[in-house]
Amino acid sequence: MLFKQYIKFSFFALSALFALPMSSQDMVSMQAPIDKHHKQVDTLSLNRVKKKTFVENPSGDLYTTWNTSSVHCYGNEQLPSTYRIDLRDYTMPTPSRKINSKYGYRPAFRRMHKGLDIKVYTGDTIRAAFAGKVRIVDYEGKGYGKYVVIRHNNGLETIYGHMSKHLVKVNDYVDSGQPIGLGGSTGMSTGSHLHFETRLLGEAINPALLFDFENQVTTGDYYVYHSKARPKPATIVSEKENTEETAEQKEAAAPPKQTASRSSHYHKVKKGETLYSIAKKLKIPLNTLCKSNHLTPKSRIRPGQILKY
Numbered sequence: 001m002l003f004k005q006y007i008k009f010s011f012f013a014l015s016a017l018f019a020l021p022m023s024s025q026d027m028v029s030m031q032a033p034i035d036k037h038h039k040q041v042d043t044l045s046l047n048r049v050k051k052k053t054f055v056e057n058p059s060g061d062l063y064t065t066w067n068t069s070s071v072h073c074y075g076n077e078q079l080p081s082t083y084r085i086d087l088r089d090y091t092m093p094t095p096s097r098k099i100n101s102k103y104g105y106r107p108a109f110r111r112m113h114k115g116l117d118i119k120v121y122t123g124d125t126i127r128a129a130f131a132g133k134v135r136i137v138d139y140e141g142k143g144y145g146k147y148v149v150i151r152h153n154n155g156l157e158t159i160y161g162h163m164s165k166h167l168v169k170v171n172d173y174v175d176s177g178q179p180i181g182l183g184g185s186t187g188m189s190t191g192s193h194l195h196f197e198t199r200l201l202g203e204a205i206n207p208a209l210l211f212d213f214e215n216q217v218t219t220g221d222y223y224v225y226h227s228k229a230r231p232k233p234a235t236i237v238s239e240k241e242n243t244e245e246t247a248e249q250k251e252a253a254a255p256p257k258q259t260a261s262r263s264s265h266y267h268k269v270k271k272g273e274t275l276y277s278i279a280k281k282l283k284i285p286l287n288t289l290c291k292s293n294h295l296t297p298k299s300r301i302r303p304g305q306i307l308k309y
Contacts, residue, residue, distance in 0.1 A: 074202030079227040086154040087218040091177035103206040114204035115197035120183035128174040145187020161195035269305040
């Protein structure tokens, strides 16, 4: 009898011993999906914060203004000596591989062509090259026609001209590849095509240095821009000539603001600085500093932001 009780006790002890690790494994397996869920929630929350920052002020470390009416509004801005442009997460604005007109000087019109003319047909979908925020949606009869300007978080602004229809509004956030318009031949255009520009603080960059339309890819993951002196204002051409830069030429023809900019100085905002502390450091009135940068004394500034004084 005693032997049977001993056998029975040993059986239960062994069962409990084997059940313990199995129970622990069950607890771990239950905890795993919970931890995964928390990670997913944390990732989603982080992405929402990133997206909010992206939407409100794309490339805020580079641009100090948000102008929704003028394409070429950076004549007095100071370009960085070098700037690395992230070309990942791109979308080709059109699947067309045919370039009608390249970037460069046009002897027939005695001016620079500051973009690429890509063959598209009226009604073809035009897409955002990168994610960003729409700065301008407008029409220019003697230039771009129906066009869209988008500012991206990699520092670039892209311009899409001669479209037949707009599909976005000013201040819209767009994802890379999102339709923004339809191809057309509006404005100063001799046939249906997309006029595509890439600019950094208003400085035109040859899109062919960034996009390989023939192979429908970018030229690399990054493109490093090296600044050069801004060119002198171009001579206004006849309205009879095919021009797509009427807005820029009008600004160039206006009483030059460049004179003031040549004697201007610039201050790069450091961490912890405020408009008040910068004005005090530079020994200039706070209102003067604000006026020079289109700010108010209550405006928020960010480390790395360039202020003119």
